[in-house]
Amino acid sequence: MAIIEVVVPELSESVSEASLIEWKKKVGDRVSADEVLIEIETDKIVMEVPAPESGVLVSIQQGNGASVTGGQLLATIDTSAAASAEVSAPKQAAPQQPAPIQHAPAPQPTAPAAAAVAAAAETAAPSVKVMPSAAKMMANLGLNPADVVGSGKGGRITKEDVRNTHPQPAAKS
Known part of the structure; x- marks a missing residue:
């Protein structure tokens, strides 16, 4: 299992923190490399944080509205889950209905x-x-x-x- 960390991009010198606006994906969702995971707002801009690699979003560390700093862990992606899905997909002869994905409840901000x-x-x-x-x-x-x-x-x-x-x-x- 290869786990990749998704972190807050480095913020500019004049910006010390940012707010998480909206997660575009949920735990259990498949993500593609460079697909937008979340929008982050600073006092100057709103930026999108993309997935660094393809895989399955296995955890979200910070919920919507949370304040974060540059380099802080936001989520983790399991890249081996995407690889196993890609290997098994060509072997299937008939198209099938996608299985329903069970989503873990979104983490609630506790602060x-x-x-x-x-x-x-x-x-x-x-x-x-x-x-x-x-x-x-x-x-x-x-x-x-x-x-x-x-x-x-x-x-x-x-x-x-x-x-x-x-x-x-x-x-x-």
């Missing part, structure tokens, strides 16, 4: 911050979109999304909007 992020996002009016990083900041600062004016696409609330609403004291050098 109190994750719950606060979810609560901040849910308290927003249905028409107001809050970026995950902004929701986390609002939860940490105790702000209600109704108190922040969104300047992002379609009125989305960004980290910069939260900073403008609740300026932080200057960091000591």
Whole structure:
């Protein structure tokens, strides 16, 4: 069994953390090399993390909404599962229905911050979109999304909007 680790790509110098937006695959799903597994958002960009090799996604270490840093483990892929499927496939004469894949339940964020992020996002009016990083900041600062004016696409609330609403004291050098 060959296990490959999927890690957060190195972030730029000015970015210390990122938020996981959405997993595109679930545990047990087959993945192809370079297929998008998850979207990650920093305060500057949203990037896609591809599968480094083909195989079966065997574990997800961080759930949607989690904060991560560069190089942190996100998931593992079993590459030998894909190899055995490719070897046995040509031997079959008749096409068959794919077997249903049993999915393990998605890991639930356990950190109190994750719950606060979810609560901040849910308290927003249905028409107001809050970026995950902004929701986390609002939860940490105790702000209600109704108190922040969104300047992002379609009125989305960004980290910069939260900073403008609740300026932080200057960091000591």
